[in-house]
Amino acid sequence: METMMGLVIRESDSQWEGWADPVIGAKSPVRWKLLITGDRTPTKGLTIGIAEVPPGVSQLLHHHEPQEAYYVVEGAGTVELEGRALAIGPGSALFIPPNAKHRVINSGTAPLRFVFVFPTDTFEEIQYHYDE
Amino acid sequence: METMMGLVIRESDSQWEGWADPVIGAKSPVRWKLLITGDRTPTKGLTIGIAEVPPGVSQLLHHHEPQEAYYVVEGAGTVELEGRALAIGPGSALFIPPNAKHRVINSGTAPLRFVFVFPTDTFEEIQYHYDE
Numbered sequence: 001m002e003t004m005m006g007l008v009i010r011e012s013d014s015q016w017e018g019w020a021d022p023v024i025g026a027k028s029p030v031r032w033k034l035l036i037t038g039d040r041t042p043t044k045g046l047t048i049g050i051a052e053v054p055p056g057v058s059q060l061l062h063h064h065e066p067q068e069a070y071y072v073v074e075g076a077g078t079v080e081l082e083g084r085a086l087a088i089g090p091g092s093a094l095f096i097p098p099n100a101k102h103r104v105i106n107s108g109t110a111p112l113r114f115v116f117v118f119p120t121d122t123f124e125e126i127q128y129h130y131d132e
Numbered sequence: 133m134e135t136m137m138g139l140v141i142r143e144s145d146s147q148w149e150g151w152a153d154p155v156i157g158a159k160s161p162v163r164w165k166l167l168i169t170g171d172r173t174p175t176k177g178l179t180i181g182i183a184e185v186p187p188g189v190s191q192l193l194h195h196h197e198p199q200e201a202y203y204v205v206e207g208a209g210t211v212e213l214e215g216r217a218l219a220i221g222p223g224s225a226l227f228i229p230p231n232a233k234h235r236v237i238n239s240g241t242a243p244l245r246f247v248f249v250f251p252t253d254t255f256e257e258i259q260y261h262y263d264e
Binding site: 004007009073087 | 143230
C-alpha cells in the first residue's frame with residue numbers, strides 16, 4: 001500500500017494538457033494542468049487541477065459520475081449547470097453533483113481560469129460523457 | 133435524504149469568519165469564508181473555502197483527521213508540512229495527508245490567500261488539534 005505524503009506542486013512545474021481525441025479537442029479547446037492526482041502524486045481521495053477556457057470558447061456540455069467543484073481564479077463567463085445559466089467570475093465556487101450536465105462558457109476577453117476538484121483518487125478514473 | 137443541487141456561491145456574498153476561541157484567535161489571526169459545506173449548501177463530500185493569512189502572521193501548527201488540499205491564489209510564504217518548510221506562492225497546490233501537522237507562514241507584505249478543500253460533507257465536522 002502506497003504511503004501518502006505531504007507535498008507542494010507548483011503550477012509552473014506542471015504541463016498543459018488537452019483532450020487526446022482531436023474531434024473533442026477541436027470542439028472544446030480547453031487546456032488544463034493536473035496538480036494533485038494519485039497516479040502521479042502519492043495522494044488519495046482528492047484530485048486537483050487548474051483549467052483554462054480561452055475567450056469566446058464554450059466547453060462541450062458534459063457529465064461524469066463523480067461530483068466536482070470549481071473555484072474561479074480569473075476571468076468571467078457563464079456556467080450552464082443542470083439547464084440553468086449562472087454568471088461566474090473570480091471568487092465563484094461551483095458545486096457540480098454526480099452526473100450533472102455542465103459546461104463553462106467564456107464570454108469575456110481574457111482567459112477564464114478555474115481550479116477543479118474531484119473527491120477521487122485520480123483524474124484518470126473520471127469518465128467524461130458528452131451531451132451534445 | 134437531502135438532494136444535492138448544482139450551485140454557484142460567490143465569495144463576495146459570503147461572510148468572513150475566524151476562530152471562536154479568543155486565545156486561538158489571538159495566536160492565529162487568520163480569517164476565512166466558507167463557500168461549500170453541507171450544513172449550509174445542499175452538497176456532500178466536498179467542503180471548500182477561501183482563507184486569508186495577513187502579512188507577517190503564522191498559523192498555529194495544527195492537524196486534523198481528514199486530509200486537506202490548498203491552492204494558493206495570491207501572496208507568498210512558507211508552509212510547514214510534516215516538519216519540512218516549503219515555499220508557496222500563486223499556483224502552488226498542497227496535499228496535506230490525514231493528521232499531518234501543518235501551518236502557513238505569510239512572510240510577504242500582502243495577504244496570502246488560498247482555497248482549502250476537504251473531502252468531507254461539512255467544515256463543522258473537522259476537529260482542529262493544535263501542536264504548539
